[in-house]
Amino acid sequence: MDNNVEQGPEKTPTAVRTGTASAAAVTAEAISGTRNAGATPVNTLANANSTFWKNSGRRVPGRPSPKRDLPPGFAATGHRQAIGSGMVSTFRDYQQSVSDAWDTGDDEFCIISSTEAAAAAAAAGAGVDGTRISRQMSQTAALNVIETHSRSNQNHNTPRANDCGSADQTSSSRSTPEENREERRRSLPDSNDNSHNYPGRPQLQKISSNSQDGEYETKIEKFQVLLDSPQLDLVALKKLSWSGVPRRMRAVSWRLLSKYLPPSSERRMAVLESKRQGYQDLRHNYFRVDSQDETQQDTYRQIHIDVPRMNPQIPLFQQQLVQEMFERVLFIWAIRHPASGYVQGINDLVTPFFIVFSAGGPDAQHRSREVRHVHTGGGDAQHHRGGFLLVSIQVSRLVYRTTISLPSWAYRRRSINSRIFIQRIDVNLHRHLQTHGVDYLQFSFRWMNNLLTRELPLHCTIRLWDTYLAESDGFALFHLYVCAAFLLHWKEQLMQQNDFQGLMLLLQNLPTHNWSDRQINVLLAEAFRLKFTYADAPKHLETKS
Amino acid sequence: MSSRRSRSGPTLNFKAVLLGEGCVGKTSLVLRYMEDKFNPQHLSTLQASFVTKKVTLPDERRAQLNIWDTAGQERFHALGPIYYRGSDGALLVYDITDQDSFQKVKSWVRELKQMRGTEISLIIVGNKTDLEEQRAIGYEDARQYAQTVGAQYLEASAKENEGVAEIFELLTQLMLERLSQRERDAEPPNLLRLDASDAVSVSEGEEGNGEDTGTGQRSCCGI
Numbered sequence: 001m002d003n004n005v006e007q008g009p010e011k012t013p014t015a016v017r018t019g020t021a022s023a024a025a026v027t028a029e030a031i032s033g034t035r036n037a038g039a040t041p042v043n044t045l046a047n048a049n050s051t052f053w054k055n056s057g058r059r060v061p062g063r064p065s066p067k068r069d070l071p072p073g074f075a076a077t078g079h080r081q082a083i084g085s086g087m088v089s090t091f092r093d094y095q096q097s098v099s100d101a102w103d104t105g106d107d108e109f110c111i112i113s114s115t116e117a118a119a120a121a122a123a124a125g126a127g128v129d130g131t132r133i134s135r136q137m138s139q140t141a142a143l144n145v146i147e148t149h150s151r152s153n154q155n156h157n158t159p160r161a162n163d164c165g166s167a168d169q170t171s172s173s174r175s176t177p178e179e180n181r182e183e184r185r186r187s188l189p190d191s192n193d194n195s196h197n198y199p200g201r202p203q204l205q206k207i208s209s210n211s212q213d214g215e216y217e218t219k220i221e222k223f224q225v226l227l228d229s230p231q232l233d234l235v236a237l238k239k240l241s242w243s244g245v246p247r248r249m250r251a252v253s254w255r256l257l258s259k260y261l262p263p264s265s266e267r268r269m270a271v272l273e274s275k276r277q278g279y280q281d282l283r284h285n286y287f288r289v290d291s292q293d294e295t296q297q298d299t300y301r302q303i304h305i306d307v308p309r310m311n312p313q314i315p316l317f318q319q320q321l322v323q324e325m326f327e328r329v330l331f332i333w334a335i336r337h338p339a340s341g342y343v344q345g346i347n348d349l350v351t352p353f354f355i356v357f358s359a360g361g362p363d364a365q366h367r368s369r370e371v372r373h374v375h376t377g378g379g380d381a382q383h384h385r386g387g388f389l390l391v392s393i394q395v396s397r398l399v400y401r402t403t404i405s406l407p408s409w410a411y412r413r414r415s416i417n418s419r420i421f422i423q424r425i426d427v428n429l430h431r432h433l434q435t436h437g438v439d440y441l442q443f444s445f446r447w448m449n450n451l452l453t454r455e456l457p458l459h460c461t462i463r464l465w466d467t468y469l470a471e472s473d474g475f476a477l478f479h480l481y482v483c484a485a486f487l488l489h490w491k492e493q494l495m496q497q498n499d500f501q502g503l504m505l506l507l508q509n510l511p512t513h514n515w516s517d518r519q520i521n522v523l524l525a526e527a528f529r530l531k532f533t534y535a536d537a538p539k540h541l542e543t544k545s
Numbered sequence: 546m547s548s549r550r551s552r553s554g555p556t557l558n559f560k561a562v563l564l565g566e567g568c569v570g571k572t573s574l575v576l577r578y579m580e581d582k583f584n585p586q587h588l589s590t591l592q593a594s595f596v597t598k599k600v601t602l603p604d605e606r607r608a609q610l611n612i613w614d615t616a617g618q619e620r621f622h623a624l625g626p627i628y629y630r631g632s633d634g635a636l637l638v639y640d641i642t643d644q645d646s647f648q649k650v651k652s653w654v655r656e657l658k659q660m661r662g663t664e665i666s667l668i669i670v671g672n673k674t675d676l677e678e679q680r681a682i683g684y685e686d687a688r689q690y691a692q693t694v695g696a697q698y699l700e701a702s703a704k705e706n707e708g709v710a711e712i713f714e715l716l717t718q719l720m721l722e723r724l725s726q727r728e729r730d731a732e733p734p735n736l737l738r739l740d741a742s743d744a745v746s747v748s749e750g751e752e753g754n755g756e757d758t759g760t761g762q763r764s765c766c767g768i
Contacts, residue, residue, distance in 0.1 A: 302618055305568040305589075312586040344567070344618040345591045441627055446592045454591060501611060504595040 223249040232256060232263035241470035244463055244517060250356050257469040282332055296335065299342050303330045310347050316358075317351075326350065345450045352453070352462045419444075421484050425530065429491050436500045443507040447483045455486070456512050456520075463520045478531060485526035556599075557608040559720045562628045564653045565638035566646040567617030570672040573703035574638065575614045578713050583704050590616045593628055600717060608717065629657060633720040634666040636712065641671040641700065642679040647687070654694050666719035667696035670712055674702040 223246060226237050237256060245253045255261045260275070261268050307326045311317040317326075326347060334342035419440040423430040433440070446454060451468075453461050464482070468475035487494075490510060497503045512519075563571040572590050576582050579596060593615040600608050613628040615621065629635060637653050639646040650669055657665060669691045671682065684700065691698035697715060701708035 298619065302567060306618075309568075309587060309589045312584075312588060318586075341620070343620045344589050344616055348591075439627060441624075442593070442595070445624070450591055501595075501597045501609070505597065508595055 219244075220246045220249065223253065227252060227256075228265075230265050232265065234259075234263055238470040242467050243521070245466045250462070250466070254353070254356060254465070254469055282336075283328065295341075299334045300327075300331055302344070303327055303334070303342055303347075306344060306347055311351060326354075343449065345446070345453075348450055348453045352458065352465055355458065356462060356465075421480065421534075422487060424534075425484065426488060426491065429488070429494060432495055433503065436498075436503055438500060438503050438507070442504065444483060444487075447486070448479070451479060452482070452486065455510055457515055460512070460515050460517070460520050463517045464524070467524050478527065481527040481530040481534075482523065484530055485523050488526070489523060557602075557606060557721075557724070558611060559608055559634065559717065559724075560611045560613075560632045561634040561636065561716055561720070562613045562615060562632045563636045563638060564615055564625065564629070565617060565636075565670075566640070566643075566649040569617065569638050569640040569643070569646045570703050571617065571636075571638050572614055574636070574670070574672060574701065574709055574712065575612060577703045577706055577709045581706070583706070585704070589618075590614060592616055592621065592624065598713075600713075602717070602721065608721070610713070610717065625653075625656070626660065629661065629665070632661075632665055633723065634668070634716045636668050636670050636716060637696070638670045638672055639682070640673050641687075642673060642676050642681050644681045647682050651690070654696065658694065663695070664723075666716065666723055667691075667694070668712060668716055668719070669696050669698050671698070671700040672703060674700050674707060675705045 219240065222240055226233060226240065227249065234256070237253065241253055241257060252261075256263070262271050304327060307323050307330070308318075310323075310326065316322060329350065330342055330347055333346070419430075422433075422440075451461075452464065456464065468478065471478045490506070493506060494503060497506055563575065565571055567589065572587065572594070573583060575594075575596060576584070576587075579598060593613050596612050596614065598610045598612070600610060602608055613632075615625070615628055635653075635657060637650045639650045654667065654669075657667065669687065671684070671687055687700075688698040697719065699708060699712050699715065701712055703709055
């Protein structure tokens with residue numbers, strides 16, 4: 001925690017030194033602009049003469065802010081420019097901007113895909129051979145994983161399979177915070193700053209901040225001990241994970257926390273194999289759109305138009321094979337869960353899992369080859385599908401586990417709950433919202449349905465999931481407390497808004513773009529306090545009118 | 546819904562809602578109108594997004610458009626009422642290359658007619674005219690249908706920025722007319738006679754008075 005506190009104020013001087021001061025200042029202005037947008041219309045003067053219809057310059061929720069907010073020099077700072085023009089233009093740009101976001105186990109994938117053109121050319125030259133080699137390689141990798149696992153059972157001190165290639169990572173995370181910041185700033189040109197272009201949307205940022213590594217340094221050892229034991233102590237893991245999982249422990253920990261993998265480390269590989277097989281069966285049984293069944297057709301159609309629209313700022317999600325995988329997973333999930341079916345937004349829930357699992361895990365080596373392969377664009381489609389099976393099965397399983405507790409129209413009840421709840425814990429804020437005609441359903445539906453995914457930057461969502469997965473009695477109710485705490489967090493700003501428009505615009509564009517794990521920790525602590533206060537008083541959720 | 550217009554204030558408040566099937570371009574139309582931008586790849590809307598825009602009417606009055614841009618998926622259909630309830634106008638958007646999306650417009654028309662009757666101004670919008678060669682719904686067919694249900698019909702391309710501003714201008718105009726109409730109906734007969742010549746001048750006069758009184762009071766206090 002101390003680390004974090006120190007880092008905050010330090011950031012600015014560092015920026016000043018490297019001459020990004022003007023950028024930072026302008027961004028600060030832009031941010032405050034967003035905050036005040038509800039109260040004072042910005043930019044109204046400029047267009048008064050040029051157009052008949054005045055342009056208020058307000059932001060559309062979830063849309064890139066107007067270009068005029070950008071000072072001319074700002075566009076040259078790489079990442080932002082790319083986003084402004086609609087997409088990150090090349091994978092190289094993207095890679096540079098998030099190069100610290102991937103585990104070093106993925107370095108190979110990064111390097112190779114950055115020489116994408118060369119690799120593609122080579123693949124084209126090698127033709128069928130390229131594919132064969134890659135398959136062989138992945139099999140070898142899988143064997144390695146199994147071997148290392150069995151060895152680690154005999155000797156707990158042996159580095160575990162999922163740590164392969166993590167030596168660099170450890171050393172980098174042990175480097176001084178100053179160095180880390182330098183590094184981060186170099187590789188992430190103002191990524192924190194430009195993210196306000198996407199209010200109310202999942203935001204691509206670093207998956208976890210470097211400061212977090214320092215903070216969790218001591219935790220890594222504790223995790224290591226827990227994860228290495230032949231019989232996992234799930235309760236202890238939950239306790240440890242509640243306050244955040246170190247980045248490279250995440251993939252394994254999430255699998256264990258969600259009971260996707262068994263506590264006994266001996267059985268893990270076997271279980272993994274059987275689940276993989278199970279998913280393959282599912283695919284054969286379900287992934288066929290029944291031309292007779294209109295519901296299925298509708299579902300498929302909806303998924304098909306939604307998937308390409310996922311995370312438009314992350315090039316990985318634009319890969320056709322990744323999209324196909326998502327289509328499959330979502331479709332199978334929808335067919336298997338007719339009670340809720342596919343609801344727009346469920347696809348967003350998959351994103352953090354996909355990012356975490358594709359950034360590391362027992363199969364990191366194996367999978368990174370596959371992803372690289374996708375990037376090079378070579379090889380036969382069948383093979384890729386095999387490579388993504390693992391990710392998809394986990395994703396589908398987890399989405400299943402997490403959203404099963406959200407039957408479709410329980411949402412309405414939930415938001416009624418949150419209304420009554422807020423009324424209980426902060427009557428002033430409740431009255432304020434009530435007076436200005438804000439219906440809780442108008443904003444909390446998205447919070448509930450989407451588990452705040454669109455309200456928070458991606459790395460914050462991932463941190464949130466650490467706790468959700470560690471919540472012992474499921475997080476469905478806990479999420480309600482988190483939402484309440486989230487709403488209360490903005491109380492001061494909300495109370496300053498004096499009309500429906502101001503309130504609604506703020507609620508739809510809550511300025512969380514600068515949030516880091518620290519804010520999430522505070523939010524969770526507050527939610528926990530609420531839970532602790534009200535948990536034994538279930539009556540507070542009952543309608544009383 | 547206190548977002549309803551406050552007739553006494555100097556700024557008129559109009560509430561409008563965009564409805565239509567998923568991926569027909571509802572958000573793109575709003576984005577084009579609000580910020581003059583187009584992004585071929587953007588996120589699907591969840592539930593609904595709220596945006597506002599201040600406009601100046603031809604008679605120099607100011608109005609604020611409060612627009613709910615709703616999610617298209619059928620699953621969210623049940624949430625429709627919380628957005629169109631209390632709306633002064635609705636844009637029913639479809640994709641001219643997609644027959645299904647036109648059917649969806651028809652079902653929204655039925656629902657709105659049933660729930661709101663004539664209290665809401667309807668504009669049917671055929672979007673994506675840049676894909677003319679893939680057109681599945683003829684212009685005349687759509688226009689005739691709109692006529693039969695008492696709605697206006699416009700076509701636009703958010704991508705090419707054709708006809709987008711016109712949609713919102715027409716919508717504002719329709720909502721304004723409806724407001725004037727309602728005010729005329731609500732006013733006592735003697736007042737109506739004074740200004741019966743022009744509906745717009747009635748509300749204009751009213752607004753002017755409202756503003757004058759406001760400033761007058763303020764200067765009083767100042768002195």
